[in-house]
Each structure stands twice: as structure tokens, then as C-alpha cells.
Amino acid sequence: MTRIGIFGGGQLAQMLTQAASALGLATAIFERTPDSPAGRLTQHEIVGAWNDPVALARFAAACDLVTLENEFVDATILAQLEAQGLPVYPTAATVSLVQDKLTQKETLAAAGLAVPAFRGVTSPAAVVQAGADLGWPLVLKARRNGYDGYGNATLHTPAEVPAAWQRLARGDGALLVEAWVPFVRELAVMVARGRDGVSRAYPVVETVQQQHICQLVRAPALLPPEEAAVATALSLKAVEAVHGIGIFGVELFELADGRVLFNELAPRPHNSGHYTIEGCATSQFENHLRAILGWPLGSVALRAPAVVMLNLLGRRTGPVRPADLREALAVQGAHFHLYGKREARVGRKLGHVTALGATLAEAEAIARQAADLVQL
């Protein structure tokens, strides 16, 4: 039985494990704490810090192939596993390129992708200078470890620079600035790319963020066909540029004139791809496994004209109770996924709900009705 090792035991690893189990694969979960959502679904739960050599050796011994649910694994650790002869996908080289947002942008700009203006900065003065050059507002970003808006700040005036620098630099002293993009919508594309370099792009979707957290995904995005084709081509090219193997979430900006710019990519299953579980012939999780195993990719076709996914974010602090879903389950056609987190916190991602429909309006109405009844 092939054993897929996963760095991380959260909901992405949980949903990967569900897909792995259906394909007759076992998973080993390496997480810092016991009783993680995915750790609970395996008897190969390795608890420890990723940089603890003893824990890492135990993990390596439990795997035939290694992947990740989280790009914050130090790429040198991945390289070490590769050097031991363990296949790692995405590769250490890809993760290294991607996990530093400055290197990622440089790589993709060099590959000819349309990206917002950006530059590396090593001091508050350099940020102020960048604002003078690129215009305000300006987005200041940590080069590493940012997600869901953590690690980002939008600066409107030079006066805001010092506080943001102090919050984001955290002793690192190297950040990234990007020109603020007056986007009209955010789009995203999941791309699966196999060990043979064959890749497939899922439909272009619209993502709606609130406070930097993905709230809603509409699949497919309502776009002129030419614009969808540009977004798809750009996403495929981005994953190829980083020599990606596995599933990648590519985030894009749509401008008022219909132009599409690359924003960033994640080398793993992505929140904007959860709709694929029920919405597509093959889920992002299954296609990730196919890709990293060197197996043929599955169809990425939509299974309905329209699919909408809504995240279920905590509205209170306290334990997640089984009955929290009860009323919502009565909404016919709503598909629920809870992540097995024991504690709710305001704004914490606790699950999602997906609905299919003949139109986006129909699917969204079902998903919203269900999400509104969830008592998390």
C-alpha cells in the first residue's frame, strides 16, 4: 500500500486523506500537535516540529512519497528528503521558488507573466521610495509565511510605513512591495500538473474575499471567453514556470478593462478549489494525488452549469458541536464539509458548503441558505 506523507494535518490534509483512501492509498501525517483533523484519519501520525531531525526521520520512514498541505515547510527540509531518495512533490526547488513571494514574483515576471509592479525592500525608506516610484497605495508583504492577509498591509501614505514595517519585518528585514492594483474582481484557477509535465486547468472561478479571507467562490466566473482563455493560459504558464508538480491554486486580478494580472500561487490544494469535490468530475485533491504519483490526470469538467462554495467561518468562541449543522442539513442540495476542528473562534475557517445549480444565482441561493443556518 503506497504511503503518502503530508507535511501538515489541517483540513487540506484531511480532504487529501479522504481522496487518498478512495484510491487505496494510505497517508502519514506530520503535524506539530496531536489530534489534528488529518492526524485523526491515520494510524501514521507523526507529531513534532518539521525541523526536528528525529521526528523527520520517523516521518520519512513512514512514507513512500512526500507532499504538503502548507508551503511554509522549509525547502531545505524537503531537499534533505529528496537527497535521501524520497520523492517529494511539489519538489524542494519549486517550493523554494514559491514560498518566498519575492522570488516567486521575479520568476513569474521573468517568464513573461503579467504581474503588478513589485520590488524587494530592505528598509522603511525603501518602501517610501517605492511609493514615490509606483504610487500610493502600496501593498507591503512579508516574503514568507503570509496567508489570509496575515503578512500583508495596504499603505495609503508614507506615514503608515513605519508601523507596518515593524509589524511585518519581524527581524527579517526583507520585505516586498507591490503596486496596489485597482482590480474589479479576484479570479482563481486550479492547475494540476503531472510528473510528465502534462497539465490541466480547472475552470476560471471568481473568488470573493472579506478581510483577506476567501468567503465565496463562483464557478465558473462569468467572463468573456477571451478573458477566460487569457486567465487559463496565464495560470498554466505560471505553474510551468515554477516547474510545479501537483495541484496549484493560482490567484489573479481582473482589471476594469478586462486585463488579467497574476497575483500569487500556492503549491497545494487551495480554498478556491474546494468546489471541485462535488462540482467537478475529479476533485482537486484526487488530481493532486494523481499528479504526484505520476498517474493520468482526471477530467476537470464541471458537473453542473454552476457551482458555488461558501466558507463556514466561526461566529463565536467555544467548542464545535455536532448539532451545529443540524438545521442547515435540511437544505436540500447543500453539500457540507466540516474540518473537525474542536474549537470555534470568530472568523476561523471551520468548514465549507457547496451547492450546484443551473445558474450561479440558484447555486448561491442554496449555499447561502445553508450557510446561514449553520450554528458554528
Add this chain to the structure above:
Amino acid sequence: MTRIGIFGGGQLAQMLTQAASALGLATAIFERTPDSPAGRLTQHEIVGAWNDPVALARFAAACDLVTLENEFVDATILAQLEAQGLPVYPTAATVSLVQDKLTQKETLAAAGLAVPAFRGVTSPAAVVQAGADLGWPLVLKARRNGYDGYGNATLHTPAEVPAAWQRLARGDGALLVEAWVPFVRELAVMVARGRDGVSRAYPVVETVQQQHICQLVRAPALLPPEEAAVATALSLKAVEAVHGIGIFGVELFELADGRVLFNELAPRPHNSGHYTIEGCATSQFENHLRAILGWPLGSVALRAPAVVMLNLLGRRTGPVRPADLREALAVQGAHFHLYGKREARVGRKLGHVTALGATLAEAEAIARQAADLVQL
């Protein structure tokens, strides 16, 4: 986190665990051997005989609610758990009624269901007498523990009685005979029935058996609407008659004149319902969990005009290899489920494949193409 205890750790428990995980539920698996397909997906794996009081107590302590993937659990064990205050669904009373095929038939005949002629027999002479009364051929069945044709014999003459008696009676001395039914097709209906008595019937499907093992399921069965309505009503009535709570597989005979007779029912997820994972809005596994938890049932609507499921049976003896699926995975639109069994044997159920289509012919062509390429 609510913990669902399951008697049995095979593929039905595996697929129940996959569904449970998505609903934020944990499972505890009680199986006679370690490393079962479902035991691998939990850290609450209790290994032991179901009638071992120590193992049973450990299992009971790990569960908030108990269910089963296999109706061969001694109903007195279930009753014992109920007496301890642990909810068990289906109840001990239902399992007791159902696991003895004579009691099952008596109960359903008394409820007014159309069933083939049957009677209990306690000697070979009684079987010969039954043949004289009901006509030959005659089906001789063990009252308990039969599945996939094990525990059944079709007898064409009185001369075949002694050998069949010896094989099936196994010291028990109490069997069941049924008039052989000249059916033209076998049909099946999955029924989910909640703790509040509300029930839902999935579409009527056609099942094709070979050597008593389900090979293929066509959903929906091509039937005149009146006949489908009769089959549905009969299935709902059967589950109500045994006070069933949870998901039930109801097997039916279709006669040449369009009449439908009850054959037997299983108080658990059923092979003829695997198509519901991709084929219906809510899978049989999820609706089983909803039913036993007292939650609202999900929609049982088909998600495509036609769905076909084919079992993947072993064609050789030896280890199941990860690459056995590889070629088949290239067939677009085929959904694979492997059961995580380590060893293939000729005829052993190792997995299944499901395909959706605009017509049954289209779905069946995809499923067959995929199944033919599997190297199990």
C-alpha cells in the same frame, strides 16, 4: 466530537468513515483483525472478537453512538449496549428481526409485502416435502450469516437435497426454503429512515449478479413508472415493517408480467447503493449517518440522467499494487474506489467504478472501459 462506533472494518465502514470525516464526526472501528480498511482511517481501532467482553467494553467506551457495516453481529450484543444506555442504530430489535432470514420473511409477509412462498425447514425430509408443495427448483438458505451466495443452494430435484442440507445446516438444523422465482431482472432500492420515522427511497436500480455477486448496477432501472412506484412503495414498507433506522438495501425480483416481489433486505449500506457517492446529491453513507444521528435526511435525487456502477473483482491472487489502477485512471469520467485490501483473490471485491452519463448506455460504456483496464 461525536464518535460513531462501527461493528466491522471493511469497505462499507471505510466509506462510512470517509463520509463521517466530512461531517466532522469521528469513527471507532471494531474488527477482528488489525489493519482493516476502516481501522486504518481512525486512531480508535478496537481489535477483538465482538463477543469478547473486554474488547466490547473498550469499544463501547470509545463511542457515543453505535452502528454496523455487517448484520452478522449477534443482536444480543447490540441489546447489551442498548441496556448500557448507548444508542444503537439500527436497533438490536431490528437486527434481530433481519439477521434471521426466516424471521425477516415472516415479518415482511405479515406486513402484507409480496414475497415468494417460503417456510422454515428442520430436516432434509421437510425440504423434499416443500419441493412437492411449492414445486422445483427450490432455494435452500441458511437462516443466518449468508451473503454473496454463501449460504444458498438452488435445488432442482429431491436427489440434491442431502448434500445441500449437509453443506448449509452446519449443525444448526434449521434452514429456510423459498420457491424459486422466475425473475427477469433483479432490482434494488436504498431506503434511508431517520429516528423520527421519516424515510426516503433512492431511485429503483437494476442489479446484475454473476455467481451471486453483484457485478453491475444501473441507475435508474428502466421501468414503467407504475412499476417503479410499486417497487419504491414496497421498499419503504419493508424498512418500516422492521422499524429500521439508518440506511437499508432492499433487493427485489421483477417478474415477466411486471410484478415485483420482495427478496431480502440488508440493514446497512449496500453494494447496490455505491453509485450514490457520485450519482446522487447525498450518498447512502452520508444519509446513514444523518439517519442514525437524528439529523434531517439529504436529497436522494440523481445528479445525472444515468449512473452505472461496476464492481472491481480480483482476477488474480497476489498483492494489490498501486499501479493496478494506472491505465484505467486515464478514462475520463470514471470514478474509482479501492477498498484498501492488501491481497487480491479471484472474484474478491476490491473496489468499484462509477460513471455518469446522459444515458445508461453512455455511463455503462465509460464504466466498462475503465473496469477493463484495471489490473487487479
